[in-house]
Amino acid sequence: MSANILDGNKIAKDIRNEVSAKVTTITNSQHKTPGLAVVLIGENPASLSYVKGKERDCEIVGIKTRTFKMKETTSQDEIINLIKHLNVDTNFHGILTQLPFPDHIDERIIINTIDPIKDVDGIGINSAGLLSIDKPIFVPATPLGIQQMLIRSGIETAGKHIVICGRSNLVGRPLSILLSQKCVGGNATVTLCHTGSSNLKKYTLEADILIAAIGQPNAITYDMVKPHSTIIDVGINRIKDSSKKTGYRLIGDVDFENIKNLVDNITPVPGGVGPMTRAMLLENTLKAYDLQTSRD
Numbered sequence: 001m002s003a004n005i006l007d008g009n010k011i012a013k014d015i016r017n018e019v020s021a022k023v024t025t026i027t028n029s030q031h032k033t034p035g036l037a038v039v040l041i042g043e044n045p046a047s048l049s050y051v052k053g054k055e056r057d058c059e060i061v062g063i064k065t066r067t068f069k070m071k072e073t074t075s076q077d078e079i080i081n082l083i084k085h086l087n088v089d090t091n092f093h094g095i096l097t098q099l100p101f102p103d104h105i106d107e108r109i110i111i112n113t114i115d116p117i118k119d120v121d122g123i124g125i126n127s128a129g130l131l132s133i134d135k136p137i138f139v140p141a142t143p144l145g146i147q148q149m150l151i152r153s154g155i156e157t158a159g160k161h162i163v164i165c166g167r168s169n170l171v172g173r174p175l176s177i178l179l180s181q182k183c184v185g186g187n188a189t190v191t192l193c194h195t196g197s198s199n200l201k202k203y204t205l206e207a208d209i210l211i212a213a214i215g216q217p218n219a220i221t222y223d224m225v226k227p228h229s230t231i232i233d234v235g236i237n238r239i240k241d242s243s244k245k246t247g248y249r250l251i252g253d254v255d256f257e258n259i260k261n262l263v264d265n266i267t268p269v270p271g272g273v274g275p276m277t278r279a280m281l282l283e284n285t286l287k288a289y290d291l292q293t294s295r296d
Contacts, residue, residue: 003259003266004153006232008145011152012275016061019282023062026289034289035064036120036281037092039082041105042072047098054096057278063285064091076105080113087115093292094120094285117291120284123170131174134181137291138284143175145276146211146232147185155209155230155265158187163203165220165253166213167194171234175211200224212253220254222262230265234273 027033036058040051051067058065068082086095095118101107111119116126122138130136139147150157162179166172176192179185193203204210204224212220213234225231235253252269260266267273 002261003231003263005260006149006153006265006267006272008149008267008272008275011149012145012279014152015148015276015279016057016282019063019279019286020061022286027062030293032289032293033062033064034094034285035066035092036094036096036285037086037089038065038067039079039086039095039097040067040069041074041079041098041101042070044100047100051098053278054281057282058285061282063282066092072102076109079105079110083110083113087113087118090292092118093289094118094281096121096281118288120281120288122174122284128169128174131177138287139178139280140170140174141280141284142171142234142273142277143178144280144283146175146234146273147178148280149232149267149273149276150209150230151185153265157185157209160188160208161191161206162188162209162211163191163193163207164211164213165193165200165204166211166215166234167192168213171213172211175213214253216253217251218253218255220259222255222258225259225262227262228264231259231263231267232273233267233269236269236274 023034038051038054040047055065055067083095086092095114097110099107111123112125114124116124116137119127119138122140127138131139157179164172164176172192176190179188180190191203193200201224205226207226207229209230210225211232215235217237217239231254233252233254237251238248239251241249250270
């Protein structure tokens with residue numbers, strides 16, 4: 001048996017096409033363009049790469065984007081002042097802060113400075129609170145992307161046991177709330193595992209859908225997986241590979257090669273969850289535009 005490979009690139013392309021059509025309609029009928037501001041601190045190579053990808057996606061769908069690059073030594077007050085300015089700038093409907101920040105910056109203070117109606121990353125305290133009571137404005141892009149991947153791939157979640165490995169505020173925790181909500185792509189029984197969980201294998205073997213967001217290469221092995229289950233791999237880990245021009249290759253948290261013939265569905269790394277995350281950022285930016293223009 002060979003698993004169905006869940007192609008995040010293809011699904012994300014479909015979503016980009018949908019967003020692009022909506023943006024074209026807005027531009028033609030309202031003579032306005034949805035806008036996204038990206039705040040980037042320092043020269044972290046991974047962050048620079050991620051931001052370039054987001055800029056490229058915005059260009060493809062017609063969303064106006066501008067990256068505000070600030071030096072590594074920029075003070076916290078300077079960043080706060082920039083975000084306060086962007087909060088009232090009607091050219092930008094979404095504000096995204098590219099993580100991680102330098103050590104001297106309190107990321108929680110910065111994120112919570114963003115106007116909740118422009119928090120397209122969905123990670124501010126207001127967004128998190130509304131998600132927890134089933135009334136979200138914006139859902140974080142990775143959890144939303146995973147849910148959309150399951151829905152668009154025809155994978156049922158209602159009544160299923162979903163095990164999530166990892167409790168971060170960006171992925172695991174909001175995803176556990178999202179998949180347990182009474183909605184399409186929800187209604188699951190969710191178990192959230194973490195570093196304090198004893199006997200992780202016991203839980204993973206019970207999972208109809210197993211989601212790995214651990215940050216450790218090949219942490220989920222063949223003997224930890226239930227046959228005919230669905231595996232969603234959120235991990236992006238760089239390992240040395242002299243055969244690559246970059247000197248490294250990307251692998252996930254799941255031992256893909258050894259598990260792919262055991263399960264029904266599995267995401268690759270790269271090309272699985274990553275493209276979905278960026279596609280959902282576009283969706284959230286479009287939603288932010290709709291919310292702000294409807295109240296004008």
